Amino acid sequence: xxxxxxxxxxxxxxxxxxxxxxxxxxxxxxxxxxxxxxxxxxxxxxxxxxxxxxxxxxxxxxxxxxxxxxxxxxxxxxxxxxxxxxxxxxxxxxxxxxxxxxxxxxxxxxxxxxxxxxxxxxxxxxxxxxxxxxxxxxxxxxxxxxxxxxxxxxxxxxxxxxxxxxxxxxxxxxxxxxxxxxxxxxxxxxxxxxxxxxxxxxxxxxxxxxxxxxxxxxxxxxxxxxxxxxxxxxxxxxxxxxxxxxxxxxxxxxxxxxxxxxxxxxxxxxxxxxxxxxxxxxxxxxxxxxxxxxxxxxxxxxxxxxxxxxxxxxxxxxxxxxxxxxxxxxxxxxxxxxxxxxxxxxxxxxxxxxxxxxxxxxxxxxxxxxxxxxxxxxxxxxxxxxxxxxxxxxxxxxxxxxxxxxxxxxxxxxxxxxxxxxxxxxxxxxxxxxxxxxxxxxxxxxxxxxxxxxxxx
Amino acid sequence: xxxxxxxxxxxxxxxxxxxxxxxxxxxxxxxxxxxxxxxxxxxxxxxxxxxxxxxxxxxxxxxxxxxxxxxxxxxxxxxxxxxxxxxxxxxxxxxxxxxxxxxxxxxxxxxxxxxxxxxxxxxxxxxxxxxxxxxxxxxxxxxxxxxxxxxxxxxxxxxxxxxxxxxxxxxxxxxxxxxxxxxxxxxxxxxxxxxxxxxxxxxxxxxxxxxxxxxxxxxxxxxxxxxxxxxxxxxxxxxxxxxxxxxxxxxxxxxxxxxxxxxxxxxxxxxxxxxxxxxxxxxxxxxxxxxxxxxxxxxxxxxxxxxxxxxxxxxxxxxxxxxxxxxxxxxxxxxxxxxxxxxxxxxxxxxxxxxxxxxxxxxxxxxxxxxxxxxxxxxxxxxxxxxxxxxxxxxxxxx
Numbered sequence: 025x026x027x028x029x030x031x032x033x034x035x036x037x038x039x040x041x042x043x044x045x046x047x048x049x050x051x052x053x054x055x056x057x058x059x060x061x062x063x064x065x066x067x068x069x070x071x072x073x074x075x076x077x078x079x080x081x082x083x084x085x086x087x088x089x090x091x092x093x094x095x096x097x098x099x100x101x102x103x104x105x106x107x108x109x110x111x112x113x114x115x116x117x118x119x120x121x122x123x124x125x126x127x128x129x130x131x132x133x134x135x136x137x138x139x140x141x142x143x144x145x146x147x148x149x150x151x152x153x154x155x156x157x158x159x160x161x162x163x164x165x166x167x168x169x170x171x172x173x174x175x176x177x178x179x180x181x182x183x184x185x186x187x188x189x190x191x192x193x194x195x196x197x198x199x200x201x202x203x204x205x206x207x208x209x210x211x212x213x214x215x216x217x218x219x220x221x222x223x224x225x226x227x228x229x230x231x232x233x234x235x236x237x238x239x240x241x242x243x244x245x246x247x248x249x250x251x252x253x254x255x256x257x258x259x260x261x262x263x264x265x266x267x268x269x270x271x272x273x274x275x276x277x278x279x280x281x282x283x284x285x286x287x288x289x290x291x292x293x294x295x296x297x298x299x300x301x302x303x304x305x306x307x308x309x310x311x312x313x314x315x316x317x318x319x320x321x322x323x324x325x326x327x328x329x330x331x332x333x334x335x336x337x338x339x340x341x342x343x344x345x346x347x348x349x350x351x352x353x354x355x356x357x358x359x360x361x362x363x364x365x366x367x368x369x370x371x372x373x374x375x376x377x378x379x380x381x382x383x384x385x386x387x388x389x390x391x392x393x394x395x396x397x398x399x400x401x402x403x404x405x406x407x408x409x410x411x412x413x414x415x416x417x418x419x420x421x422x423x424x425x426x427x428x429x430x431x432x433x434x435x436x437x438x439x440x441x442x443x444x445x446x447x448x449x450x451x452x453x454x455x456x457x458x459x460x461x462x463x464x465x466x467x468x469x470x471x472x473x474x475x476x477x478x479x480x481x
Numbered sequence: 482x483x484x485x486x487x488x489x490x491x492x493x494x495x496x497x498x499x500x501x502x503x504x505x506x507x508x509x510x511x512x513x514x515x516x517x518x519x520x521x522x523x524x525x526x527x528x529x530x531x532x533x534x535x536x537x538x539x540x541x542x543x544x545x546x547x548x549x550x551x552x553x554x555x556x557x558x559x560x561x562x563x564x565x566x567x568x569x570x571x572x573x574x575x576x577x578x579x580x581x582x583x584x585x586x587x588x589x590x591x592x593x594x595x596x597x598x599x600x601x602x603x604x605x606x607x608x609x610x611x612x613x614x615x616x617x618x619x620x621x622x623x624x625x626x627x628x629x630x631x632x633x634x635x636x637x638x639x640x641x642x643x644x645x646x647x648x649x650x651x652x653x654x655x656x657x658x659x660x661x662x663x664x665x666x667x668x669x670x671x672x673x674x675x676x677x678x679x680x681x682x683x684x685x686x687x688x689x690x691x692x693x694x695x696x697x698x699x700x701x702x703x704x705x706x707x708x709x710x711x712x713x714x715x716x717x718x719x720x721x722x723x724x725x726x727x728x729x730x731x732x733x734x735x736x737x738x739x740x741x742x743x744x745x746x747x748x749x750x751x752x753x754x755x756x757x758x759x760x761x762x763x764x765x766x767x768x769x770x771x772x773x774x775x776x777x778x779x780x781x782x783x784x785x786x787x788x789x790x791x792x793x794x795x796x797x798x799x800x801x802x803x804x805x806x807x808x809x810x811x812x813x814x815x816x817x818x819x820x821x822x823x824x825x826x827x828x829x830x831x832x833x834x835x836x837x838x839x840x841x842x843x844x845x846x847x848x849x850x851x852x853x854x855x856x857x858x859x860x861x862x863x864x865x866x867x868x869x870x871x872x873x874x875x876x877x878x879x880x
Contacts, residue, residue, distance in 0.1 A: 261779045261801060263809040265822035281824045281838055285806050350813075351825030351837070363815050368827060368836035475841035475867045 028168045031101040035165065040094035042162050046155070047087040053151060054080040065148075076148060083155070107166040108357070117355025120346055124464045127457070130338040137193070137333075138326060141318070145198040157187075167357045173345050177250040182271050182344050189337060193329075199316035200325075207319070215315040265349050265362065274343030275336045281351065282459045284470070284480040292452070299449040306446045308437050331453055370469035377410040404474060411472035415481060423447035492666050756781055758861040764854055765880060768796055773812050773830060783846055783858055784812065784819075787880065788830050795877040798846040798858045799832045805839040819843065833866065842866040845876045 057065075057077040064073030090106060097104045119125050143149060161183075164170045174183055203213050211217075222228065255264065269277040279288040311320040318325055348354035349362040377383060378390035396403040405412070427435035427443050435443045462468040472481040487495075721727060762785060768774055774785040783798045790797075799819075801809050808823035818835075819828040826837030833842045845866075847859035856878060864870035871877075 259779070261782055261809050263811075263822050265811060267808060267822045277824070280806065283838065284840060289806075350811075350820045350822055363813070365816060368825065370836050469838070470840065473840065478840070480840045 029101065030107060030168045031104050031166055033098040033101055035171070036094045036098045036101055036104060039162055039165060040091050040098075042165075043087050043091035043094060046158060046162070047084055047091055050080055050084040050087060050155065054084055057148070061148075106163075108163050113167065113355075113357040117358045119355070121353045121355040121358060123342070123346075123353055124461070126342065126346065127334070127338070127460065127464075130334045134330065134333050137197075138329070141197045142201055145194060145201055150194055154187075154190075164356070169359055170356050172360075173356065176253065178253045178268075178271065179344055180250060182340065185271075186337075186341070196316060197318070200318035203315055203317045204319045207317070213315050266347055266351055268343065268347070271340060271344055275339040278339040278343050278347075279456060282456070282463055284478070286478070287481065292456070295449065295452045299452070302445060302449065306438070306442055306449075308442075327450070327453075335453070335456055368467065370463070370467045372469050372473040373411045373414070373471045374407050374473060376466075376468070378407070404476060408472050408474055411470070411481065414471060419448060419451060422451065489666060496666075759857060759859050761851065761855040761857050763856065765796055765850070765856055765878065768856075770794060770880070773814075775812050777858075778809075781858070781860065782809075783860065785856075785858075786830060786832075790831055790877075794880040796848065796856065796880055797832075797877040798848045800844040800846055800863065802844070803839060804834065804841045804843060805837070845871060847875045848878055849875060850878050 054077055057080050061076045063075060063077065065076040093106065094104075119129065137144070144153065161174075165174070173179060199214065203215075206213055268274065276288070276293065279292055282288070283292065307324060309321055309324060311317065312324075345356055346353050348358075348360040349364070350366075352364050352366045354360055354364070374390060378387065391403045391407050394400045394403055396406045423444055426447055431443075431447065434446065438446060459468075459471075470480040472479065474480065760781060762777060765787075768785050768787040770787055771789075772787055774787075777783050777785060778801055782801045784801060785796065785798055787794070787796045789795070803810050803821040803823070803826055805821065805824055805826045808821050810819040810821040810826065810828065812818075813820050817830055819830075819832075821827070821837065821839070824838050826834060826839035828834050828839070828843050831842075832845065834840070842865075845864040847862035847864070849857055849859070851857040859875075862875065864873055864876035
């Protein structure tokens with residue numbers, strides 16, 4: 025008997041309810057679609073229109089049948105047919121287990137989110153995306169390993185977060201695109217047209233009261249349904265494997281993989297906080313106060329969302345679902361094998377540089393001891409000189425170059441001081457993805473590595 | 482003087498309380514006084530002087546120092562003046578007015594005791610408080626602004642000396658000059674209206690007198706005051722020591738210091754429940770060639786490794802603390818490496834880092850072959866490879 029069965033009776037039972045809820049949701053949506061779109065929706069590229077409501081009706085019917093199948097199949101889970109096939113799981117695993125592909129995928133998704141914003145904010149498209157993700161979740165639940173990760177009480181809020189963040193982003197883009205169109209057509213903004221005022225008491229206070237009650241109910245049921253993830257008593261000699269930070273710090277923990285603790289734990293978080301506080305002083309764009317807009321603030325919104333989605337949310341997802349024992353990468357359907365071997369022989373930039381055939385031949389490899397000027401410190405600095413030069417170029421020379429070329433517009437508007445602050449903050453933000461990619465692609469450990477002084481970049 | 486101006490409320494309070502009651506506000510006694518005055522203007526000065534009864538009541542004991550006799554000389558003004566000055570209502574000789582505790586507001590603020598202090602203009606401190614206006618003549622201390630601002634400090638020296646009658650409440654003089662309320666407020670703020678000491682007639686004083694308080698000139702009063710600086714200093718010191726502010730901050734500092742000491746003491750416990758830093762781990766034969774022993778990991782936090790380093794078989798004790806962020810790595814027998822579960826740092830059997838973010842090799846602890854043939858580990862010493870300390874003979878035992 026398989027100790028880790030993909031499907032059990034209770035899983036089938038739960039999935040039956042899940043599909044039933046999906047069915048009810050789509051039934052409502054079918055009715056809504058029939059009322060709004062009519063029998064044939066004209067708002068489609070296909071000539072003659074698409075019978076949108078009919079498609080939703082068919083989907084609802086399928087969901088109802090799937091739900092019924094799950095309820096009736098609870099007696100024989102081993103032979104149950106609706107489960108993810110291996111030919112689907114394996115490529116997905118390969119995609120997620122390779123951080124290069126995963127990170128590139130998150131960048132592409134980010135780009136698509138900005139680029140196709142007019143498209144995916146539409147009701148039908150957004151609903152399709154939501155249903156697609158929910159059905160994907162339900163199907164994936166039929167996999168044992170996926171269920172172990174996603175169903176862990178620790179990780180439930182992260183799954184919820186993904187949906188909530190998507191929803192809020194959708195609201196933003198929907199309102200912003202609406203206002204963009206209004207500005208283009210010279211109509212008043214949505215916020216100006218609908219600026220009806222309501223009273224704090226009772227309108228706002230009642231809303232808050234209702235939210236408070238609902239939130240309390242959710243928390244109580246959550247507390248009853250999901251056990252607190254308590255573990256054995258802590259021991260200084262036994263670290264859980266993998267050892268994960270609270271989910272909201274997983275982005276920070278991921279940064280620690282690529283940087284020295286003082287950098288990833290102190291400097292970078294400090295720069296994140298300081299940079300967020302500096303935004304109002306750097307921003308010279310006065311538009312967008314009090315209303316949603318994208319085009320007027322495209323640069324600001326894109327920069328912020330880049331820091332938020334690929335560099336924060338995506339890293340939380342990476343840390344939660346993809347990091348396994350020994351902090352290796354695992355696909356979402358992959359077994360957490362403690363003995364998974366991952367080639368991770370990391371080398372410092374200095375080792376790359378001095379080991380390079382031409383340089384090695386001329387200078388005889390990496391300087392050691394007090395070979396240079398008879399001083400160990402001078403030798404050490406010479407050893408790390410390639411990295412030091414690179415860091416200097418990056419933070420001291422690159423900003424002026426950017427200001428005179430690509431970002432000239434910003435330089436002119438901001439003035440020298442604000443521009444230097446801005447460009448350095450932007451460069452610091454870019455440090456993380458650069459280092460991640462270098463690590464994954466070239467196994468680069470540190471650009472400057474001076475363990476003697478605890479100074480590693 | 483501090484640069485803050487009296488608020489409008491203060492000034493209005495001064496106008497209403499300090500001046501002679503306006504006709505329309507006249508209470509019974511004022512009405513009586515005016516009635517008496519009408520019949521005999523010259524004599525009425527005395528009752529009127531003592532006779533702003535309201536003022537006296539307000540002024541408390543200090544106000545009581547006003548003697549009708551002192552007021553008398555000044556009361557010799559022509560009736561016309563008096564009528565003009567008093568507005569015909571509670572008409573009082575202007576000069577007598579201050580004697581009657583003319584700045585009742587001050588006296589109320591100062592309390593009875595303050596008002597009783599005779600050499601008010603004398604002590605330098607008081608003069609400073611009062612704005613130093615009283616430099617040449619204590620009487621000048623009565624610049625209206627100072628009286629209002631100075632509060633208790635501006636002592637109505639008038640009570641002792643009739644000459645100081647010049648401390649005339651500005652309001653009276655202002656009133657006497659027939660100014661409107663707004664003008665009076667303005668004047669009081671600027672402090673330009675003062676009273677002539679002799680007649681109580683309003684007189685324009687040089688604004689700079691108020692704006693730039695002069696240092697006390699070596700006048701009569703200053704000489705007097707010079708006799709008591711020591712006593713004043715002691716009183717000042719006592720006042721500082723006894724002030725609630727000092728007590729509050731003092732007790733705060735004391736409490737903080739006490740708790741800091743308690744914390745410092747907490748850092749040095751009487752009994753330290755920690756494993757000994759030196760311990761025997763059995764004979765070298767317990768650790769076969771090429772093995773990593775994890776049996777002391779839980780108790781002492783060391784791995785005992787028997788491995789070849791640079792072709793030489795050694796036994797050494799590796800610390801189980803990851804050099805990245807201090808987690809405890811695991812020994813993976815299959816992969817022959819130490820692997821940290823927190824951020825994926827990996828170390829060879831020798832302790833040298835090769836993967837993940839760990840910047841330097843694991844640390845060795847001191848180890849030696851004791852006299853009884855047992856290996857002894859000393860956790861109080863550590864040897865770091867990047868500092869060249871692994872060459873130290875105390876960091877390994879040759880097999």
